[in-house]
Amino acid sequence: MIDLSVKLPGLQLKNPIMPASGCFGFGREYSEFYDLSKLGAVMMKAATGSKRPGNATPRVAETSCGMLNAIGLQNPGVEKIIETEVPFLASYDVGVIANIAGSTIEEYEAVARAFNKTDDVHALELNISCPNVKEGGIQFGTDVAMAQRVTEIVKQASRLPVYVKLSPNVTDVVKMAKAVETAGADGLSMINTLTGMQIDLRRRRPLIANQTGGLSGPAIKPIAIRMIYEVKQHVSIPIIGMGGITNAEDVLEFLLAGASAVAVGTANFQNPFVCPEIIDELPHVLQKYGFQSVQEAVGKGIAR
Amino acid sequence: MVKKQFVTVKSVSTIARDTIEMVLENEYISNHALPGQFVHVLVPSHTLRRPISIANVDQKNNTITILFKVIGSGTEALATHQPGDTVDVLAPCGNGFNLQLNDMQTALLIGGGIGVPPLYYLGKALAEKEINVISILGFQSADHIFYEEEFLALGETYITTDDGSYGHRGFVTDVLHEVGPFDQFYSCGPTPMLQAVTNKLKDKRGYISLEERMGCGVGACFACVIPTNDDRGYQKICKDGPVFKAGEVVL
Numbered sequence: 397m398i399d400l401s402v403k404l405p406g407l408q409l410k411n412p413i414m415p416a417s418g419c420f421g422f423g424r425e426y427s428e429f430y431d432l433s434k435l436g437a438v439m440m441k442a443a444t445g446s447k448r449p450g451n452a453t454p455r456v457a458e459t460s461c462g463m464l465n466a467i468g469l470q471n472p473g474v475e476k477i478i479e480t481e482v483p484f485l486a487s488y489d490v491g492v493i494a495n496i497a498g499s500t501i502e503e504y505e506a507v508a509r510a511f512n513k514t515d516d517v518h519a520l521e522l523n524i525s526c527p528n529v530k531e532g533g534i535q536f537g538t539d540v541a542m543a544q545r546v547t548e549i550v551k552q553a554s555r556l557p558v559y560v561k562l563s564p565n566v567t568d569v570v571k572m573a574k575a576v577e578t579a580g581a582d583g584l585s586m587i588n589t590l591t592g593m594q595i596d597l598r599r600r601r602p603l604i605a606n607q608t609g610g611l612s613g614p615a616i617k618p619i620a621i622r623m624i625y626e627v628k629q630h631v632s633i634p635i636i637g638m639g640g641i642t643n644a645e646d647v648l649e650f651l652l653a654g655a656s657a658v659a660v661g662t663a664n665f666q667n668p669f670v671c672p673e674i675i676d677e678l679p680h681v682l683q684k685y686g687f688q689s690v691q692e693a694v695g696k697g698i699a700r
Numbered sequence: 701m702v703k704k705q706f707v708t709v710k711s712v713s714t715i716a717r718d719t720i721e722m723v724l725e726n727e728y729i730s731n732h733a734l735p736g737q738f739v740h741v742l743v744p745s746h747t748l749r750r751p752i753s754i755a756n757v758d759q760k761n762n763t764i765t766i767l768f769k770v771i772g773s774g775t776e777a778l779a780t781h782q783p784g785d786t787v788d789v790l791a792p793c794g795n796g797f798n799l800q801l802n803d804m805q806t807a808l809l810i811g812g813g814i815g816v817p818p819l820y821y822l823g824k825a826l827a828e829k830e831i832n833v834i835s836i837l838g839f840q841s842a843d844h845i846f847y848e849e850e851f852l853a854l855g856e857t858y859i860t861t862d863d864g865s866y867g868h869r870g871f872v873t874d875v876l877h878e879v880g881p882f883d884q885f886y887s888c889g890p891t892p893m894l895q896a897v898t899n900k901l902k903d904k905r906g907y908i909s910l911e912e913r914m915g916c917g918v919g920a921c922f923a924c925v926i927p928t929n930d931d932r933g934y935q936k937i938c939k940d941g942p943v944f945k946a947g948e949v950v951l
Contacts, residue, residue, distance in 0.1 A: 421920035428701060449933055454913045456923040458748045465915065470922045470934065613747050665748060665916045668704055668790065
């Protein structure tokens with residue numbers, strides 16, 4: 397019997413698979429395809445202090461082995477999310493991670509504090525790496541001092557474990573990881589999307605209305621693996637890995653690189669059943685490569 | 701309810717310039733698809749599915765028909781399917797046209813280019829309810845025209861072409877004044893056409909169907925949105941639409 401369970405700060409997961417923030421809404425749509433209790437956890441779409449309309453369209457473009465998106469953190473605001481979306485997810489036996497975002501440190505703090513009033517959110521994912529908003533987001537994730545500051549403030553404001561979602565759009569991801577660990581992060585989630593652009597040949601203009609978008613999908617998987625591999629060797633907090641996962645072999649690769657659990661994003665759009673299918677397949681893949689548990693594989697790919 | 705289904709390709713034909721008609725067999729979809737709904741089609745070697753409206757349903761033979769224009773690598777790949785191939789689709793997606801209108805006697809369908817297909821399935825459904833159907837169909841030029849006979853079988857049909865190579869020269873809105881009285885209109889086509897149509901028919905009850913680049917196709921990713929004229933903010937084209945009341949959304 398292969399043991400898929402994972403214990404992380406705030407989270408006792410039956411398996412290491414969770415849909416990534418922004419790719420799964422608040423779970424309602426995919427609950428029409430399968431029972432969300434099958435998942436290890438759900439990472440909710442980002443919450444901001446008040447309702448955000450998001451960017452103009454087009455918001456997505458397909459690329460080779462991936463896609464660009466610039467949704468712009470459209471969400472109904474943290475209070476509405478706590479009122480209507482969190483109770484929905486609480487009706488399932490699944491870990492709930494709230495992704496929090498903001499334009500200012502004060503907004504991050506307020507959103508973090510708002511989630512204190514519900515018992516149905518088990519951890520926060522601090523989004524300092526959204527590349528698609530004009531203010532905030534990535535600027536907190538590409539500046540070491542600001543990343544540290546926002547992590548400290550959110551840690552003080554929240555009673556929940558905080559996973560800081562790192563941006564790959566930096567020269568030295570290890571430095572950023574160490575900085576947020578020092579600031580009190582309970583874990584890391586990595587990687588967010590890479591800033592990219594596509595130009596429409598007919599219109600001779602960037603295809604996405606926001607001009608740039610975040611690149612996701614299998615195209616970015618080697619970057620995610622490399623970054624997790626590097627960071628794992630320099631921090632002692634756990635990593636939730638993500639970036640182009642489409643199958644159980646990919647999951648094992650992330651575990652070997654040092655991730656303790658993983659999130660699946662873009663692949664949900666191709667196959668709404670990708671998460672439960674990976675969960676069913678994972679024991680066979682672990683066994684095939686000589687592991688009896690998820691836990692056992694974490695970091696085993698790092699050359700010593 | 702949207703389900704992930706495998707459909708079998710029954711036939712593939714080019715029915716106008718760059719325009720492919722594909723008949724797909726699947727019992728669940730043919731039994732549940734309503735006019736205005738779409739299928740979200742997985743294309744080999746492509747990350748994103750392609751949303752394609754349902755142009756016809758044959759419940760007796762368990763088939764649906766889709767029509768699409770080959771304009772990029774995705775539709776090119778889709779067009780290479782052969783009869784017998786299996787295709788992965790999510791369907792039926794979105795909300796279709798409102799058909800429950802007891803007082804309606806005459807409906808006007810206004811389609812432009814590759815926006816014409818969903819109006820055919822709608823027109824058939826309306827005709828079955830013994831509603832009088834008038835159609836105005838606009839195309840770029842004569843070689844782009846399709847389904848003229850099929851629409852003629854439903855009722856009075858006007859064809860316009862941008863270059864005048866067939867039918868009336870000009871846009872669909874140029875023949876609106878020739879059409880007799882109608883109770884309600886239904887329109888699908890390029891955004892500038894929908895703007896012109898809804899503008900000219902401001903005083904009429906109508907429904908429009910929209911197109912946008914989509915991600916998930918089921919309402920989770922917030923990629924395909926359209927602003928509304930009220931306090932609801934953005935609506936999702938894939939889930940709340942693709943059909944909206946004319947005047948409800950900002951084009």
